Amino acid sequence: MTVNKSPTQSPSEEGVELGSSHSPLRLAAGQFLRHRLAVVGVVLIALLSLSAVFAPYLTPYEPTKLNLQAKLSPPTWEFPLGTDHFGRDVLTRMLHGARISLLVGLGVVIIAAGIGTPLGVISGFFGGVLDNTIMRLMDALLTFPPLLLAVAIMGTLGPDTQNVILSVGLVYIPVFARLARGNTLSLRESTYVSASVALGAPNWRIIVLDVLPNIIGVIVVLVAVTFSKAVILEASLSFLGLGVQPPTASWGRDLNEARRYIEDAWWLAAFPTFMIAASVLNMNFIGDGLRDALDPRANK
Amino acid sequence: MSSKRDFKGTRTKSRGLTRRTALQSAAVGGVALSTALPIFNIARAQDNKLAYAMFGEPTGLNEFMYTEIHGSVVTTNIYDKMARINYDTHQSEPEIVEFKNEDPLTWVLKVREGVKFHKGYGELTDEDILYCFNHVQEAGTFQKGITHFPVVGATRRSKNVVEVKLNTPFSAFPMVTMGYGGSVMCKAAHQEMGDQEYARNPIGTGPFEFDSWVSGSHVILKKNQNYWRENQPYVDEVIYRTIVDPSVRLSSLLTGEIDIMPRPDPKDIARFRDGSEPGISYQSVPGWNWDYMDFTLAPHSPADFPTNNVDVRRAISYAIDRQTIVDEIYAGEALVTDNPVPPGYLGHRPSPIVYPARGDVSKAKELMAKAGVSGFDLEVITSDKEWLRRECELVSAMLSEIGINVKIKGMDAGTYGSAWFTKQFQADLEDITIVSPDVDSALWWFHHKDGMVEHGWQNTQVSEWLDEGRRELDPAKRTNLYHNVVDAVLDDCPYIYFNHVNQVYLLKDNLDGFKAGPQEHIVPLGAVRWT
Numbered sequence: 001m002t003v004n005k006s007p008t009q010s011p012s013e014e015g016v017e018l019g020s021s022h023s024p025l026r027l028a029a030g031q032f033l034r035h036r037l038a039v040v041g042v043v044l045i046a047l048l049s050l051s052a053v054f055a056p057y058l059t060p061y062e063p064t065k066l067n068l069q070a071k072l073s074p075p076t077w078e079f080p081l082g083t084d085h086f087g088r089d090v091l092t093r094m095l096h097g098a099r100i101s102l103l104v105g106l107g108v109v110i111i112a113a114g115i116g117t118p119l120g121v122i123s124g125f126f127g128g129v130l131d132n133t134i135m136r137l138m139d140a141l142l143t144f145p146p147l148l149l150a151v152a153i154m155g156t157l158g159p160d161t162q163n164v165i166l167s168v169g170l171v172y173i174p175v176f177a178r179l180a181r182g183n184t185l186s187l188r189e190s191t192y193v194s195a196s197v198a199l200g201a202p203n204w205r206i207i208v209l210d211v212l213p214n215i216i217g218v219i220v221v222l223v224a225v226t227f228s229k230a231v232i233l234e235a236s237l238s239f240l241g242l243g244v245q246p247p248t249a250s251w252g253r254d255l256n257e258a259r260r261y262i263e264d265a266w267w268l269a270a271f272p273t274f275m276i277a278a279s280v281l282n283m284n285f286i287g288d289g290l291r292d293a294l295d296p297r298a299n300k
Numbered sequence: 301m302s303s304k305r306d307f308k309g310t311r312t313k314s315r316g317l318t319r320r321t322a323l324q325s326a327a328v329g330g331v332a333l334s335t336a337l338p339i340f341n342i343a344r345a346q347d348n349k350l351a352y353a354m355f356g357e358p359t360g361l362n363e364f365m366y367t368e369i370h371g372s373v374v375t376t377n378i379y380d381k382m383a384r385i386n387y388d389t390h391q392s393e394p395e396i397v398e399f400k401n402e403d404p405l406t407w408v409l410k411v412r413e414g415v416k417f418h419k420g421y422g423e424l425t426d427e428d429i430l431y432c433f434n435h436v437q438e439a440g441t442f443q444k445g446i447t448h449f450p451v452v453g454a455t456r457r458s459k460n461v462v463e464v465k466l467n468t469p470f471s472a473f474p475m476v477t478m479g480y481g482g483s484v485m486c487k488a489a490h491q492e493m494g495d496q497e498y499a500r501n502p503i504g505t506g507p508f509e510f511d512s513w514v515s516g517s518h519v520i521l522k523k524n525q526n527y528w529r530e531n532q533p534y535v536d537e538v539i540y541r542t543i544v545d546p547s548v549r550l551s552s553l554l555t556g557e558i559d560i561m562p563r564p565d566p567k568d569i570a571r572f573r574d575g576s577e578p579g580i581s582y583q584s585v586p587g588w589n590w591d592y593m594d595f596t597l598a599p600h601s602p603a604d605f606p607t608n609n610v611d612v613r614r615a616i617s618y619a620i621d622r623q624t625i626v627d628e629i630y631a632g633e634a635l636v637t638d639n640p641v642p643p644g645y646l647g648h649r650p651s652p653i654v655y656p657a658r659g660d661v662s663k664a665k666e667l668m669a670k671a672g673v674s675g676f677d678l679e680v681i682t683s684d685k686e687w688l689r690r691e692c693e694l695v696s697a698m699l700s701e702i703g704i705n706v707k708i709k710g711m712d713a714g715t716y717g718s719a720w721f722t723k724q725f726q727a728d729l730e731d732i733t734i735v736s737p738d739v740d741s742a743l744w745w746f747h748h749k750d751g752m753v754e755h756g757w758q759n760t761q762v763s764e765w766l767d768e769g770r771r772e773l774d775p776a777k778r779t780n781l782y783h784n785v786v787d788a789v790l791d792d793c794p795y796i797y798f799n800h801v802n803q804v805y806l807l808k809d810n811l812d813g814f815k816a817g818p819q820e821h822i823v824p825l826g827a828v829r830w831t
Contacts, residue, residue: 064693064696064697064700065697065700066694066697068624068628085567085628086628086693086694086697155712158709158711158715159709159710159711160709241684241686241689241710245707245708245709245710246689246690246692246693246696246708246710247693247696247697247708259547260547260565260567261567
């Protein structure tokens with residue numbers, strides 16, 4: 001038996017043969033680049049990521065170092081975004097806070113997509129008792145509002161950055177599992193999967209070569225959306241005192257502390273709010289762009 | 301109703317909401333609201349009711365079970381104590397019993413007559429007092445190890461006269477056993493209900509009787525019509541609202557939703573301190589408490605962990621700038637200290653005895669070098685009190701100067717308490733209210749080798765001094781003993797003390813009879829009235 005190409009491979013390989021300008025990846029990239037807001041989102045998130053990585057070199061201050069002589073200073077040339085109640089530079093804390101937010105966002109999508117997608121694919125592909133068991137468990141998790149579930153998990157694990165990633169990641173596993181299962185169920189009935197089965201291809205091969213490549217587009221879109229939701233959830237947990245612990249810089253935590261000074265020091269609330277809103281908005285733009293580029297049904 | 305021109309230019313009537321009607325409505329609504337809020341306030345005064353803001357939710361109202369600050373704030377007004385602390389004299393006074401020390405091991409209590417329990421549970425008798433002592437011993441309630449440890453048992457000597465036998469002389473018996481641990485509860489009601497039910501439906505003899513409790517929202521107490529103190533209580537009802545956030549407490553006070561609030565945010569205090577806020581008065585008294593940091597020592601922590609080295613603990617104490625904590629966290633409403641004995645207590649000495657108020661970082665660095673420790677990670681737990689979390693941030697920055705990387709772990713009150721009592725932590729930053737004006741309460745439980753919250757400091761000599769201090773009745777000799785204890789604590793630093801925090805309250809200025817006390821969990825309201 002030498003025929004082992006799956007039908008999914010055929011069009012792309014044909015595309016390569018016909019000319020690389022028509023490859024699905026190029027088509028998607030072209031579609032994405034036509035989405036101006038998505039491109040702006042990528043640029044700004046890239047800038048934010050670079051600022052977070054090089055934060056220690058961008059400002060002369062440390063995020064946790066006290067400077068009580070300069071406390072509650074409004075924005076000046078010396079402190080472009082002002083200082084907080086302990087005299088800490090707000091710009092420095094915003095940049096270091098970005099590290100936490102982006103780290104949590106990244107960790108969360110790795111956990112949620114890394115566990116939720118295989119669970120959904122296995123559930124949808126094999127069906128039966130396994131499907132019922134996995135999906136009822138997922139349904140049970142989905143019955144809780146995300147913030148409530150994250151708070152409950154944090155209550156058990158204790159407040160810590162790693163635990164924030166773990167708890168928020170667990171919250172979003174069912175979302176990935178349901179999406180992956182739904183797409184796998186429709187793919188399982190497709191002709192090329194039936195052909196692979198008829199040709200005696202092992203299940204793992206069908207899942208890896210036929211199913212996963214065809215659902216990766218919608219998963220990538222969900223990754224972008226989940227990333228932004230994770231940033232909000234991390235900020236919410238830290239705002240409630242359950243997330244990142246002081247004195248570590250965190251947008252949500254700093255926003256909570258800013259409530260005390262809302263009448264006296266507007267900059268303390270304004271900049272964390274702006275950072276959270278801007279990062280979430282830009283991630284959502286990227287998500288929209290990816291959806292347009294990767295989800296053919298959305299294009300229609 | 302408004303009018304506008306149609307396309308022909310003729311005026312027509314419109315029922316739509318225009319900008320003018322919206323603005324008019326808003327103006328009328330605003331005026332109505334601004335006038336209504338004081339009316340609500342006046343209405344409560346006219347109805348002779350009082351609203352008090354708690355900064356947390358009580359866990360229960362049964363004094364046979366451990367009650368935290370918020371539960372105690374409520375139970376202060378439900379239960380009478382056998383003996384009440386006089387904050388002015390620093391002495392205990394008879395409340396429900398007259399007492400005398402017949403010999404060092406025998407206390408004789410005479411029960412006040414004519415005192416009635418709430419809700420028709422009858423008159424207080426010696427049976428109830430006996431029950432309060434003997435139930436602690438038989439059921440092993442939390443008081444057994446804390447306040448009733450020297451009690452052998454109580455017996456009836458004659459009608460309404462009770463004899464309490466001790467196994468060792470205990471100089472703080474009136475303050476600790478009959479004061480902090482001496483809430484008078486109803487034998488019949490407690491036996492009928494059991495602990496859990498009694499915690500939600502308490503029966504006492506105090507100025508107010510329990511009416512209702514909506515979890516997470518409020519507790520309502522009604523006037524005890526049969527209260528034994530003449531004319532008290534003055535108000536007909538007290539509603540305790542749970543308002544955790546200090547800024548919400550303050551806005552609730554300013555809008556008339558509540559009448560008395562504890563613990564205003566220190567940053568807001570200045571405007572009330574100078575009297576510039578009309579209608580609100582401010583009370584502040586030195587607190588019987590301390591903010592502190594303590595450590596689990598071997599065997600409760602690995603023997604090679606840096607905080608088991610006394611020089612590291614001393615370095616930490618030198619690195620703390622206590623004055624900055626007082627200024628930045630409490631806006632000056634606290635007193636710097638390096639030891640656990642507040643002013644007014646037997647054996648008090650002005651601070652600093654050893655560690656300077658502004659700290660001494662170079663001395664701290666020397667001690668770290670002497671200990672051979674260049675730096676380490678230290679996890680510090682604290683409870684959910686927001687001011688302590690800020691204090692942790694400040695201390696974290698101070699300790700970073702000597703290479704200690706503090707990792708703060710904030711916990712809810714229950715988890716924190718469990719970790720603290722079971723010694724499951726590296727270091728702890730918290731505050732404690734001292735339960736009696738006797739110096740024993742400030743030292744024994746924390747520094748005796750058998751103390752409930754000693755965390756590994758097994759100092760036999762200190763334990764002997766503390767035991768002797770309990771047995772000794774001569775104040776001069778006790779003073780010497782407690783000086784020895786404090787000197788040893790300052791030398792070894794099992795606990796490091798920062799400050800005594802004032803008890804600050806804001807209240808309506810047309811309230812009379814409220815007197816801020818030095819203990820956060822004791823807030824009597826029987827003498828409070830509207831003027």
